[in-house]
Amino acid sequence: MENGYKVYIKKDFSEIGIKKDYDKVLIITDENVKRLYIDDFIRTLDLKNIIYYTINPGENSKSIKVYEEAFKFCIENGMSRKSLIIALGGGVVGDLSGFIASTYMRGIDLIHCPTTLLSQVDSSIGGKTGINLGNYKNVIGSFYRPEYIYMNINTLKTLNSNEFLSGLSEVIKYALICDYKFLDYLLKNRNKILNLEYECLIYIVQKCSNIKIDIVKKDEKESGIRKILNLGHTFGHGLEKLGGFSHGFAVAIGTHMAFRLSYKKGYIDKAYYDKVLNIYKAYGIPITFDDINSADILDVMKKDKKNSFLKINLVLPTGHSALDVVDNIDEKEMLYVIEEVKNEF
Known part of the structure; x- marks a missing residue:
């Protein structure tokens, strides 16, 4: 697709291949998705410089506290402007990961791998990122284009x-x-x-x-x-x-x-x-x-x-x-x- 929103809809993760060279690749996911996919996903990427960060499932993870903790993880693991973030999960993972990618060192590359129907048809597309502040939903955020969006349609069968x-x-x-x-x-x-x-x-x-x-x-x-x-x-x-x-x-x-x-x-x-x-x-x-x-x-x-x-x-x-x-x-x-x-x- 044009305008920075390339979308690939596939039956598995086998064609996700990362084309650029990155010094670090950070996968952000949640506990549920980690249990189901993280090992196979890392094997599929077949890179030596992969790390991952896991959050709790649910809207409460879209918070300043979780954002700060994830940000510190990026710094402690030596991520740079030549690093990549992959959001592997549903809407919460995508919104949080996108905001981290858009603000870490003023912006690093991002790939969305949405695993829920809601994130595949909606939240992963369009560049919106964000976290919540109390009752104020997504009031902190940015518009940030991913490199591309890769959907494994068969993840829907685990919902x-x-x-x-x-x-x-x-x-x-x-x-x-x-x-x-x-x-x-x-x-x-x-x-x-x-x-x-x-x-x-x-x-x-x-x-x-x-x-x-x-x-x-x-x-x-x-x-x-x-x-x-x-x-x-x-x-x-x-x-x-x-x-x-x-x-x-x-x-x-x-x-x-x-x-x-x-x-x-x-x-x-x-x-x-x-x-x-x-x-x-x-x-x-x-x-x-x-x-x-x-x-x-x-x-x-x-x-x-x-x-x-x-x-x-x-x-x-x-x-x-x-x-x-x-x-x-x-x-x-x-x-x-x-x-x-x-x-x-």
Whole structure:
């Protein structure tokens, strides 16, 4: 792919071959991925200068503390401007590794090897890196292009059901922002996708990565069209932080809120609203919640990094795979919609 986002989708790691000469190659991964892949991955690279650093799985590792500890590891192991970082794992590993690579000695080379569906279709593409600060998600970060992104599609077969479904939430998002016919594909091929049939996995990963690359090429720094990729995220981040939902499930519920708000305001019709909800239900992806204070969710939304001029920016559907970014929704309307979705539990 052009514009610094080369993506390779393969059935294993055998073709990852590192072409450049590096004095050190650091693999950053988490405990789960390390257990599954690290030995074979290192053998495949067949380099003498490999080291690896392991973090705990989960969003808590996207912190200043973990960033600092990993940074010290880089220094203590003699990494230089001629070193390489490989992010081997899901979205947390990718976001943290990318930020380390972008800031270590003002930037060293980075390769993404995403191993989850969510990271393959979304977070590894587009150059976003970041760590969290309390309730402020990804508020510390940078835009940083990897050398390339290498996806081993068969890593998806080691995911548990919730991890896979969390990634499918982002797949559905791409249908909602760009390709209405893709919704029908997801409905028609539900059983094949849930059975992890190889051809379906290849198709959905290629489809979503191509959509995202096309959008990023038009708007790398998210000043315009790229904002539509945040469908469901502003509502969802509160659920992710306060309710312990995975990113994908939080975005699914947040997308339900966005569609409910658009339906109530007359931007979309009931048939489209119902179709979208039925797709999530068909896959068993949650679209409602309980036991979280709605006002607390709104408070997290107010702190979202995508806001500007003290206004909450929302991505709302306006038609079949059509969206708009608005900042004129009254907070009471948002709170009412959060309450409605919550009461459907």
